[in-house]
Amino acid sequence: MGNLLRAIFGTSLLLVAAIAPVSWSSAQTNTQEAPAAPANPKPSKPKPKPKPKPGAEPAAPAAPNVGGVQPTLLGTYGDWGAYTASPGGKKMCFALAKPGKSETVPPNRPRDPAYFFISSRPAEKVKDEVSIIIGYGFRPNSEATIELAGTTYAMYTQNDGAWLKNAAEEPRLVEAMRKGGDVTIKGESARNTATVDVYSLKGLAQALDKVAEECQ
Numbered sequence: 001m002g003n004l005l006r007a008i009f010g011t012s013l014l015l016v017a018a019i020a021p022v023s024w025s026s027a028q029t030n031t032q033e034a035p036a037a038p039a040n041p042k043p044s045k046p047k048p049k050p051k052p053k054p055g056a057e058p059a060a061p062a063a064p065n066v067g068g069v070q071p072t073l074l075g076t077y078g079d080w081g082a083y084t085a086s087p088g089g090k091k092m093c094f095a096l097a098k099p100g101k102s103e104t105v106p107p108n109r110p111r112d113p114a115y116f117f118i119s120s121r122p123a124e125k126v127k128d129e130v131s132i133i134i135g136y137g138f139r140p141n142s143e144a145t146i147e148l149a150g151t152t153y154a155m156y157t158q159n160d161g162a163w164l165k166n167a168a169e170e171p172r173l174v175e176a177m178r179k180g181g182d183v184t185i186k187g188e189s190a191r192n193t194a195t196v197d198v199y200s201l202k203g204l205a206q207a208l209d210k211v212a213e214e215c216q
Contacts, residue, residue, distance in 0.1 A: 009149075019195075034054055041076070055186020060120075061079070061081050061084050061098045061115075064086040066092070068087065069085045070085070071085040071094075072085065074093070074202075075206075075207070076177050077149050078183055079100065079200040079203055080096065080097045080202075080206075080207040081207065082094070082207040082210040083095075083215070086207050090121065091121075091122060092122075092215065093119070093120050093211040094118060094119040095118045095198050095204060095211050096115055096116065097116050097200070098113065098115060098116075099114050099185075099197035100182075100198055101197070102195065102197045103196045104196075104198075105194040106193065107196075109189075109191075110134065110185070111134075111189075113133075113135055114132070114133060116132050116135055116185070117131045117132065117209070120206060120211055120212070122216065123150070128171065128174045128185065129167075129170065130146075130163065131176065132144065132161065133160055134160050134195065134197075135160065136160060136193070136195075137160055138157035138159070138160065138162065138187060138190065139188045139189060140145065142187070142188050143156060144171065144187035145185070145186045145187075146184070147183070147184040147185075148176055148177065148181070148183045149176055149181065153166075153173055157187070173177075178204060178208065179201075179205075180201050180204075182198050182199065183199050183201060184197070185197045185198075187198070
């Protein structure tokens with residue numbers, strides 16, 4: 001489990017932009033003399049910028065590579081994305097989000113991107129495994145915590161990853177997260193930097209439903 005999730009910290013998922021083809025029309029020769037331009041032409045009015053379409057989906061959080069494989073986006077739901085990948089030929093699916101708010105103490109300490117994962121790996125009979133990537137190396141032998149709706153869940157740490165100490169708590173935690181709100185992750189780096197990351201849970205329930213549909 002640790003080796004697979006540590007392999008998640010690769011380069012970011014590359015986003016491919018579609019380029020629309022350019023249409024060309026053949027020029028026609030006009031033998032008539034063009035009319036003279038007015039002496040004082042009126043300046044053209046700037047075209048108004050198009051308004052964003054209502055109900056447009058937000059962009060999915062960029063997912064890191066999984067074992068050198070670029071995950072495939074299954075859908076974007078609120079602040080969460082649902083993905084699938086098959087590193088080593090073994091299919092896995094996961095819901096992923098990035099923190100909406102992050103703080104460090106002392107302030108403004110540099111760190112790599114942080115992620116919250118809820119993963120399923122059918123070949124290993126793993127469903128809804130909760131883990132985080134914190135963006136720095138944890139202080140050795142330290143614990144991280146998940147705080148949700150007044151309840152605190154302890155996590156054991158290894159390098160820059162963390163998992164629930166008591167895996168039996170995962171179903172209760174995931175069910176509570178499905179109900180929305182925010183979840184807070186706290187940890188401490190090897191350089192004694194304390195961090196507080198707040199993740200929105202908007203769209204998580206739909207992302208998990210898509211993950212369950214893809215990785216039954």
